[in-house]
Amino acid sequence: xxxxxxTPKFRILKIGQSMTLQCTQDMNHNYMYWYRQDPGxxxxxxxYSVGAGITDKGxxxxxxxxxxxxxxxxxxxxxxAAPSQTSVYFCASRGSFGxxxxxxxxxxxxxx
Amino acid sequence: AQKVTQAQTEISVxxxxxxxxxxxYETRDTTYYLFWYKQPPxxxxxxxxxxxxxxxxxxxxxxxxxxxxxxxxxxxxxxTASQVVDSAVYFCALNGRGDNYGQNFVFGPGTRLSVLP
Numbered sequence: 101x102x103x104x105x106x107t108p109k110f111r112i113l114k115i116g117q118s119m120t121l122q123c124t125q126d127m128n129h130n131y132m133y134w135y136r137q138d139p140g141x142x143x144x145x146x147x148y149s150v151g152a153g154i155t156d157k158g159x160x161x162x163x164x165x166x167x168x169x170x171x172x173x174x175x176x177x178x179x180x181a182a183p184s185q186t187s188v189y190f191c192a193s194r195g196s197f198g199x200x201x202x203x204x205x206x207x208x209x210x211x212x
Numbered sequence: 213a214q215k216v217t218q219a220q221t222e223i224s225v226x227x228x229x230x231x232x233x234x235x236x237y238e239t240r241d242t243t244y245y246l247f248w249y250k251q252p253p254x255x256x257x258x259x260x261x262x263x264x265x266x267x268x269x270x271x272x273x274x275x276x277x278x279x280x281x282x283x284x285x286x287x288x289x290x291x292t293a294s295q296v297v298d299s300a301v302y303f304c305a306l307n308g309r310g311d312n313y314g315q316n317f318v319f320g321p322g323t324r325l326s327v328l329p
Contacts, residue, residue, distance in 0.1 A: 131315075141321075142322045143303070143319050148315075188255065197245075198245040198262070198264060198307060200259045201259070201305075201317065202259065203257040
């Protein structure tokens with residue numbers, strides 16, 4: 101089983117560039133999440149979705165956008181990359197209440 | 213509101229020592245789930261265990277054990293005879309039912325465990 105797949109694994113961007121981090125899951129999970137993890141720190145929730153067509157902000161949404169047109173996909177968009185967005189980004193999904201979150205392997209993003 | 217506290221930011225032990233990672237949670241829900249995750253130096257996040265609020269039985273899996281106590285709102289994780297491979301960041305998490313059908317899923321800040329040879 102593929103689980104949660106994130107692409108790319110690594111990326112270097114220049115300040116002001118845009119990019120989309122892809123996330124797809126094959127477990128038919130309703131809930132999907134985007135987190136960022138700065139070096140030596142914990143997980144900060146950027147955006148989450150409770151189902152196709154429904155998204156909501158987490159604690160650090162500024163500078164990011166998401167969409168959820170299908171159950172499987174939950175892309176994260178950076179419009180104008182800034183050095184403060186250098187981080188590791190994790191996508192996760194889970195089923196119903198009480199089910200654990202399953203994480204992708206992460207995308208390591210550097211903005212120079 | 214839900215909250216998870218892991219007061220130990222970093223712990224260092226020598227191999228073969230026992231170590232307990234503390235997790236204290238806050239919730240008004242009577243139905244909730246607690247989780248532990250491991251993040252080894254390679255970076256991936258690995259689910260370890262889930263416990264629901266109605267099951268206070270302790271769980272043991274090899275060298276790992278978990279102690280859930282509703283009276284103290286704690287869900288502590290003990291590693292017996294620690295090994296270097298246990299070195300990782302460990303996260304505790306809470307999923308409460310709330311009034312939004314269990315949307316709330318909160319992670320603690322993590323505890324970095326270093327097991328020295």
